[in-house]
Amino acid sequence: MPLTDTVIIGAGHAGLAMSHCLAERGLDHVVLERGSVGERWRTARWDSFRLLTPNWLTRLPGWVYAGPEPDGFMTAGEFADHLSGYAASFDAPIRPYTPVARVERTPAGFRVYTHRGDWVARTVVIATGYHSRAAVPGLAARLAPGTAQLTPAHYRSPSSLPDGGVLVVGASASGVQIAHELALAGRRVVLAVGGHTRLPRRYRGQDILWWLDRAGALDRDIDDVPNPAAARAEPSLQLAGTSDARGIDLGVLRMAGVELAGRLRALDGVVAGFADDLDDSVGAAQHRLTRVLGEIDRYAAATPGTAAGPPDRPPPIAVPAAPSRVDLRREGIATVVWATGFRPSYPWLALPALDHGGQIRHRRGLTAVPGLYAIGLRFQSRRNSTFIDGARHDAAYLADRIATRRALRSAG
Template sequence: MTAMPSHVPVVIVGGGQAGLSVSYHLKQRGIEHLVFERETAAHTWSTQRWDTFCLVTPNWQCDLPGHPYDGPDPDGFMKKDEIVAYLKAFVAKVKPPIREGVAVTRVERREDGLFSVRTSEGDYTANEVVVASGGYQVPIVPRMAEKLPGSIMQMHSNQYRNPAQLPQGEVLVVGSGQSGAQIAEDLHLAGRRVHLAVGDAPRCARFYRGRDVVAWLADMGYYDMTVDHHPLRDGVRDNTNHYVTGRDGGRDIDLRRFALEGMKLYGLMEGYSDGELRFRDDLKHSLDQADRAYNGINAAIDRYIAENGIEAPAQAHYAPVWEPAEPVTSLVLEQSGITSIVWCIGFSPDFRWLDASVFNGAGSPKHKRGVTSEAGVYFIGLPWLNTWGSGRFGAVGRDAEYVVQRIQKRLATQRTAFKYAV
């Protein structure tokens, strides 16, 4: 005889800061729920970050529900171990009803309107399902990687820990987003010879006119701007994050300066064949575009300062310290000295387990502030779910509260409907 599935009003899939924030607000309202996490709560911060990893936003922006940062350095940038400790303390406060080591393998609507939730520990039913697994589940590695010689060590950014992991020799870092730029810096500071295939990521200043740029942007209301009011609308969700670092108290990352110091820069990596790595002839364009974003943010701060009559020290805009000469569009791998490659080209989501009509043609969820058109299905923790901070410690708690308010209303409506039905 097949066992009847256990029922729980709300199922949360994912036990990171997003899922835990939803659990916090559900507990505040006394709503029964379960959190399913295939690993352990908030595990990615301890298992998928390099040793020198730190936040790129100041600690004062860490504001999980009921758990604001209260350490001694609000203007600093928590290091990996401090982030893990901060999240462990959050878990201890929330005390979520979490099933760690349990994977959700299928969610689909039943004929009676409930959701069937299949997991590695058994079957459940639920009225509401919150997808809190994030958009960074599957590391992206291009097919060209399969063609590279077996003598080349390859790893994704989520596997990189420190320079000592890599064999002696030169290192190719592919991608210049936040992870790529910071890993390239980590290797560069360790004295490794680094080759960097640059992408189209923008950059921003760490400090400008006497303050952290994040503080200026917060005063300017940027972090409260919703996706509906952003000039790019939904398109902002596809933007690459600006590269900058909080390392050693925070500083700019200037790829041009790295080049002056010996790092080899190339355009976008396009392929590999016949022993040669091939790069696009767009390095100058990519560097110029990154600097344009950098100076554009600073110019917006200048306008804000002028319009509000704020006293702030003057500061010149950035001028390039290095320009690429003749473009290098190919590199003979055997002659390059490269013995390892770190792929830093991002992740893709994995929502294959969710059978619901909530995705667009590109496989991305369609939602309004995390609420989808399919009743009872919600998303949380995605970049620009509602604001810039939706995928970060700063605003995920507000997003979670909004989603939980919607859940509470739906559950109340369902209870009312059941009452009149009987």
């Protein structure tokens, strides 16, 4: 049975960043991946998908974007190839097509069971990401047979759906992009709007993430946040990988013909019921936009030499009259797309490391189980911990902890 110091589970950007940092410190390890490098980017993204972050922000340990379009946005396939190139650059010890079936404690550390043999390791790093499982609400079970339903991981293009209209549930990045694409393809689209964080794609002459990166907003430390649980639960960014300055917001969707509704609160066969909260959701998103852009304005004013354009804020969203219920069959809606977010999932983890909600209990990626670590969790240590760019900080921190633990074990 193979023995290694550390097993990393997952060869996405976080797992590869972890591998690079361990290699820099001369620590023996192996990376187990259920498919190929960047598997989820290859198989769980729609055809027109592009990263939400500009290419220059795809910074990983020892690896930066060096292509001709630093301000562009990679497709999912391009980013998967980018990760493959990264792995090859330092000869990452990856075992592809090796799904993990179980991880359990042993007197010497851990035993990791796979379908291609087992591994014994003193340390395990979970790098399977925050987006393992679609968070489809329980009321989806109340949808009548005959109406197709799927998540963004299984959506590919308008032509891949049955004929007819589409109800898209969720107004963060995936929901608005899919709704917009469907509307431009001539589909009737109803969008059930929940919590979201509205931001323009560009502001004052720069990409919005350029400002957040320069102003330090993405580096905000979890210890500086008054309420970490609330910070981790903040609505996701309503962004799209596009050069259009405004991006895709609810106003853009209305102009494309998308009908806006409040949060989906009930399903009874073919009848969808919506909450009377569209105005509240839009108002909360506008408040977040005003706060963030105000912080950028103050940073620009206080930073000499910043090439800041005029404060060209996008107009407020005009809230339309929203339906309280829609008969899907009568209105010709044949498909429901559940763009309701994702959750991590660890069915193979036979260790007391999860809370009652199935989330890993941790402090900056260090769990209560000695030798068990995690990376790629939401606001793990910094605001951008789930961003591609944020993994490099958490990987370096965890690699130092693992190196220290190994040194203490050797000294003892």
